[in-house]
Amino acid sequence: MKAAVLNAVGEKFIIEDVDIDDPIENEVLVDVKACGLCHSDSHIQENDFGFPMPTVLGHEAAGVVTKVGPEVTTVEVGDHVVGSLIDFCGRCPRCTSGRPWQCVNPAAVARTADQPSRLSRNGEAVTQFSSLSGFAEQILTHENNLVKVNKDIPFDKACLLGCGVITGAGTAINTAGVKVGDTVAVIGCGGIGLNAVQGAAIAGARRIIAIDLQNEKLALAKKFGATDTINSGEVEDLVAAVAEITGTNGVDHAIEAIGLKATAEQAVRILREGGGAYLIGMIKPGTRLDVDPFTELLMNQLRIQGVKMGSTNPQQDISLYAELYTQGRLNLDDLVARTISLDEINEGYEELRDGKVARNVIVFD
Ligand SMILES: [Zn+2]
Ligand SMILES: [Zn+2]
Incomplete structure (x- = not known):
């Protein structure tokens, strides 16, 4: 699949072919329809946080479920979903007391070291960012990192619910x-x-x-x-x-x-x-x-x-905000300055850096 790869800190994004694995266990494969350009991605691009490269950034994504792992119970093929970068296990005391954003075992949604990387290029691992890596045609993630939303919401608006809105x-x-x-x-x-x-x-x-x-x-x-x-x-x-x-x-x-x-x-x-x-x-x-x-x-x-992440319980809050949008009580339309293609990602970030626009959003056909 095509993805915007960041090979090193300070470099531009390069559109390259990246391999994505098949879903196992609780994983879900999503066709990405839209992904917002958030400032946090450009912080990773510009500053050395010790984040392993190469990587595919992008954490404000929405799309359609195309394949589910054998243990998935919360979404089905065809569902419209918004990505959530809040990793939570769903079982620890923080999660079960309604504070998944403070989960003590967030690694529960990641693959283990003995499992193949979700993303790779020429057989080498490509680091997934925020469990999503949305600057790509597809996302492979744990079902806890996806929230099913109403099909009435356009993808280029729905994606914003995953980071900017909840935060x-x-x-x-x-x-x-x-x-x-x-x-x-x-x-x-x-x-x-x-x-x-x-x-x-x-x-x-x-x-x-x-x-x-x-x-x-x-x-x-x-x-x-x-x-x-x-x-x-x-x-x-x-x-x-x-x-x-x-x-x-x-x-x-x-x-x-x-x-x-x-x-x-x-x-x-x-x-x-x-x-x-x-x-x-x-x-x-x-x-x-x-x-x-x-x-x-x-x-x-x-x-x-x-x-x-705005102390957010993603499953509850993202679907709430989606409903408020369809009722006309939450403004997403004025957040999006421009929709762009994946190829225009570097220009899209230039505009964001100038500080004149709230969000540019990548849309996929
Ligand atoms: Zn937990
Ligand atoms: Zn963000």
Whole structure:
């Protein structure tokens, strides 16, 4: 099959032939119909996280089940599915208490060392990324990494449910537990931030303040439910600007969706007493935050939480968001700037790096 292969850190994607194995045990083979370009893939492309190459990236995929392993029970051939990069065993105490995103045995969905690699090229293993590797014509994965969705949702929208939507909306709804009447600020209005904005709107927040340096993104944030916007490059004192909007000394929840030290610290400073800062941006390993635990955290009873995948229970939440989309209550249409072919992946990422678009999505015929 054709796949966009990354052979080394810093290189471009190259379209090559990659072999994909047949499903065994609980595995499912999927014909990929769409895969979103997420910033996390380009982080792996540009920075050395020690991730083994060659690899096929891509983790925001949707498609059709074409073949199932002998032990598969949750999907059938012909089902429309969304890929989920949350590896969970389904049996450990975290999974059985409803927190699969904190599974203690995520390796349960991977192949063991004595089994052949799911992906290979000329007989050599190609590393699968996020149990999916969606920048390819097919995906072979464990059934736990797939969620069946309604056939009404176009694939180029459904794929976004696998990462951008659950991470952003899930942080507001699940992790922060935004309640009706709360105030929320979202710093960074890319694909993830816009979904944090709409998660806060779905949860019933009173004021949702979108913060970004680009006016195009702030205008887009309004389409996702932002009640107020701040261009942080145009205000002298962000803390004062937020306080003026809320009429208090800050927001109940601040969601940081960029991944920088300065904006992570801002997320803490714009909180009111008892508030929570949620860090969901891919912040560089080794970064240290300058926060005073006594005067800032203790006296104001603040919390800082790192969030992975919006504390999402994929089987429950992805099908929920799919339903909200078909009811017109979740905006996916305005997330997709452009659909492209697999061959255009490098150009697609260039546009994302410029920061003007939320998402480009690869579609397959
Ligand atoms: Zn588990
Ligand atoms: Zn992603």
